[in-house]
Amino acid sequence: MVRLWEWERLRDLPFQVDLWLPGDSDFLHVGVRIRNPHEHTAPVYWWSNIAVPEGERTRVLAPADEAWHFGYERTLTRVPVPVSGSVDRTYPLRGDFPADYFYEVPDGARRWVASLDEDGHGLVQTSTDLLRGRKLFLWGSGAGGRRWQEWLTEPGTAGYAEIQAGLARTQLEHVPLEPGAEFSWLESYGPLSADPLTVHGEDWAAARAETESRLAEALPRTEVEDAYAAWRACADNEPGESLATGSGWGALEVRRGKYELPGTPFADATLGEQQRPWLELLEQGAFPEPRRAAPPGPSLVSAHWRDMLETASADPLTEYHLGVAQWHAGDRAQAVRSWERGLVLAPSRWPLLRCLAVAAGEGRQRDRAADLYAEAFEDLCAERGDDGEAWTAATVALGREAMEALLTAGRPAAVRAVWAALPEAVRQRGRFRLLEARLLIAEGDRAAARAVFDEGFEVADLREGAEILDEVWARLTDEPLPDTYNYRMRLRG
Structure with a gap:
């Protein structure tokens, strides 16, 4: 078995x-x-x-x-x-x-x-x-x-x-x-x-x-x-030979809740770097501030972790994670207050600014969201320490969100500034080629935007039901959508 x-x-x-x-x-x-x-x-x-x-x-x-x-x-x-x-x-x-x-x-x-x-x-x-x-x-x-x-x-x-x-x-x-x-x-x-x-x-x-x-x-x-x-009858039997190891989140939860889960051991040996600050919150009552500039890491949002974050010292990183947990629980106003409190003393501002930008976007505050995204991306670029996986992932995610928010707000010059700050390898990704075409349309260069499509790109993270390829193509031409970009999942119109 x-x-x-x-x-x-x-x-x-x-x-x-x-x-x-x-x-x-x-x-x-x-x-x-x-x-x-x-x-x-x-x-x-x-x-x-x-x-x-x-x-x-x-x-x-x-x-x-x-x-x-x-x-x-x-x-x-x-x-x-x-x-x-x-x-x-x-x-x-x-x-x-x-x-x-x-x-x-x-x-x-x-x-x-x-x-x-x-x-x-x-x-x-x-x-x-x-x-x-x-x-x-x-x-x-x-x-x-x-x-x-x-x-x-x-x-x-x-x-x-x-x-x-x-x-x-x-x-x-x-x-x-x-x-x-x-x-x-x-x-x-x-x-x-x-x-x-x-x-x-x-x-x-x-x-x-x-x-x-x-x-x-x-x-x-x-x-x-x-x-x-x-x-x-054997579901509680302990497993024998271990072929692979998953994450350390189960070990953290078992440590916190003192759960008995026969058959599915979550060993302390699986606890890793991602769990380390949460383990310190559990055992010391405080979320540790990072020793060096780095993306904030994964959040935990369940009620017991939210309660611990609420009673911990109101440091900027604690306020960031607390706001994420409050947002998940549906308390959006309190989440915004947590992020605003954290921003006052934060040495790393971009995670909190990005959260506030999301909140502004959800509240249909288009211009405020654009301002916050632009500031967040600028702060990330100033702080970014290396080309490692964590920083690259943060740059890609925030760059995409910032460009989309600025396009929605009708600010092509600001979009171009974000585009110019992205690493060349990121700009060559399919999602960003599509964003480049949208930017060129906003700048009035439809021929260059059409050339992006003619050169070809693949949006590797395209979601089922997304119609953005149709929408951008329709702004360029009345010609039929090429088969390579046709992911339509419903009748148009």
Whole structure:
């Protein structure tokens, strides 16, 4: 058995994933456990994601007659399965644009989802009942979805869809985990073959029944339950050989909360440089001021750390981290006050200025946000100590945010100043080539902006649903968007 475990910092919870392949089975078993060692209820989110090959005759099946459709128009709509809008949506390539289909699996039904090809062969995933949600994500057959697939896979790779399984019905929900409680379940992944004529027939109920019948033969529901019971009996066993080590955040939390978490040891030996100041806050009651100029490092935002920051000395770096925790908790006004207090005596001003710039932007204070970003970036450049990873990451992140805020405020000269201060290697990154094109448009040099597109660039951190490439191209020309920049995930207009 292989065990993976870590402390998830956003939800502040430990989790473990155990994987094993029985010698007499074609099915990979995966036991998952999420524990809540705290005295408060925690909102939990989990989806297991499976990439499956996609062909013209690939069909995704699940035990449902309805689904919740979520596309990039950002609306959730209940639709029938399989046919919606005169199209059979269980065939991923029959949709034009990327979409999620969250299947409404009835209570009491066996939990499963399968992807079967034209010959009825493919992969099935099933689980114990706690993992109730099932989903199909498809890129669709449109040019944008095809471009995403091309970009995310190796050359010559066939297209793929995603079948998923989660704790809730949709990915817009969380499930409450009570204090001291845990969620645990077993998933099984394996090959499945079913009669292709029935699987691809017009009778959806028959197609589902055929698939579920073949699953029952390959892996009876009782075997999944038995495998779950057998796994739970050893879920607390301590792991043996260590193959790799994760972060030290779990060790810090165990030190703070004195938690007993059998089966998932978070050893003190994993504590590292990132945890060092937080360990000092825990043991000495004060957050140490840095010995040299450096980016502020990761923040912790859960209530117990926020309380410790509030009672610690009001030093600039403490106020920075306190403000981040307060912002995370929704107390934005108090966060701004913390950052403003820290700014008064801060030897390193740019982290606090950047936080205040974010707050101004969220408050629709466009000019104030631009002023603060410009000042923050100038201060970072004056303080920057080397070309190491931490400083480069800070320069990239703050430079991008500053340029975008200044463009929004209509200040091309200030944008050009930020651009000129960036390292040449950073200016050659795809995200910054796009920003350069936007800057050239703002300066009135549309020909030079078009040349940036003609030379070619790739925005490596492009987010799903982002339409910035479309928007910038439309400001340059009425010509169709070139395929290499076409990541459209919805119908334009």
